[in-house]
Amino acid sequence: MLVEKVAFIGSGELAESLLKGFLDKKFIAADQVWMNNHTNKERLADLEKTYHVHTTQDKAVALKKADLIIFAFRPADTSAAVAEMKPFLRRDQLIITLMVGVPTAFIQSAAGVDLPIVRAMPNTSASIGLSATGIAAGACVSEAQLNLAKQLFETVGTVSVVAENEIDVIAGVAGSGPAYLYYLAQSMQEAGVREGLSEASSALLVQQTLLGAANLLKQSEKSASDLLNAVATPGGTTQAGIDTLDNHSVREAVNACIHQAIVRAKEMSAPFSK
Ligand SMILES: NC(=O)C1=CN([C@@H]2O[C@H](COP(=O)(O)OP(=O)(O)OC[C@H]3O[C@@H](n4cnc5c(N)ncnc54)[C@H](OP(=O)(O)O)[C@@H]3O)[C@@H](O)[C@H]2O)C=CC1
Ligand SMILES: O=C(O)[C@@H]1CCC=N1
Incomplete structure (x- = not known):
């Protein structure tokens, strides 16, 4: 088992596409996943019913002992979401961020700790294992962590490892x-x-x-x-x-x-x- 606990912070369209793909390809099992959002309790109940994952609106519960955290909220919600997570983020957790336009350096500085952050740009075809995903390593990411992210996204399609400044182009071509x-x-x-x-x-x-x-x-x-x-x-x-x-x-x-x-x-x- 590569990962013990995965937390999705943000449980919208892209989070569900990835969740479905990761579960179908058996990269993770449903009882290893915690889904979190901001206000929409009905949405979490639906996800729980459909995929049998854990859901919570409590960031402490979602993040406790999570070794892989996926940021899947909208760019405009980044500062608020990171502030809510700040007390629970640790250097030994790998973070994958999906938000268009949000550099890893910004999250790094908002969290106030040197976190390993991989920026990823998948698309919704991940839900059937056919995403074209670009990934880029932030400043504190080891080769092993980048490889883990690569393996994760390879379960749901192809992966191109790029420099972070190419992620915007990947968003325009493949994300959208x-x-x-x-x-x-x-x-x-x-x-x-x-x-x-x-x-x-x-x-x-x-x-x-x-x-x-x-x-x-x-x-x-x-x-x-x-x-x-x-x-x-x-x-x-x-x-x-x-x-x-x-x-x-x-x-x-x-x-x-x-x-x-x-x-x-x-x-x-x-x-x-x-
Ligand atoms: N959709 C796509 O095809 C792609 C999207 N992306 C990126 O992925 C991200 C998500 O996009 P998408 O899934 O379409 O967006 P959605 O609007 O469908 O989902 C956003 C989610 O974020 C949650 N959220 C908002 N604030 C917080 C918070 N403070 N804490 C926890 N969760 C929060 C929302 O919860 P609630 O409903 O309760 O407010 C909702 O579950 C975006 O940043 C986008 O740029 C990248 C590539 C492709
Ligand atoms: O439309 C958007 O902003 C997001 C990012 C790429 C696809 N959907």
Whole structure:
């Protein structure tokens, strides 16, 4: 057993995706997990019922003897949450922080103790073991601790070890990434219905098309560009569709979308960098 007790501080969307993935992949067992949040007791009761984990709104109970602590609250709640945890944080606990824009150095100084902190940027596909996660070591993290974090996230997908200043880019590309594809899925499904398919039929066709294309992109030796060319028979339907995307500057829009997400991560980090 690598870890005895895991505390999730913050029990929202991402915490649940990770919890589900870690439990499914048996990295941890439900009775090793304590989930904590701020006010939403109903949410904790639901998590307890669904996953059979421990839940508590008492930080002392969540953190006592926890060897792995996962910070999964929103960036704006960081100062308040760290202040509540401060009396219970110790140097022998490994902390993993998930908040966009919050540097490990800020948590270090807010906690007032040299804590080993790994910054991680997973995505919600962790819930089915398919996250693309970036991790970066803070100042006091040993090689063994970074390896533990790597092993943890490898149970729920791929892991790229990067420098902390690259985490914002990973947030823009991969942390937010699933949402871009859900946006595409929504648009394709709506178009299918508008053109005469039933909602159910359009949803199934789009789901399977995205699944097949993603799997082929991952499994094939070919690049995205080669795979696109293999679909687009010269003078055919695909080329007509792709030309229309180009006419609407969709490639530029995707570039701008990712750039703006990264700009937003940097804006969000400003209050923590003073
Ligand atoms: N969602 C995603 O796909 C990704 C999110 N992230 C990062 O993960 C973090 C969480 O995001 P997400 O799960 O979407 O957010 P949610 O809003 O779904 O969840 C936030 C959680 O934090 C809790 N919380 C707030 N204040 C405290 C506190 N003082 N002590 C303990 N818990 C507290 C909330 O509890 P309550 O409801 O009781 O207020 C809630 O459970 C964010 O920082 C985000 O940047 C990173 C990558 C991907
Ligand atoms: O939207 C957000 O701010 C969070 C971080 C990456 C994905 N969700």
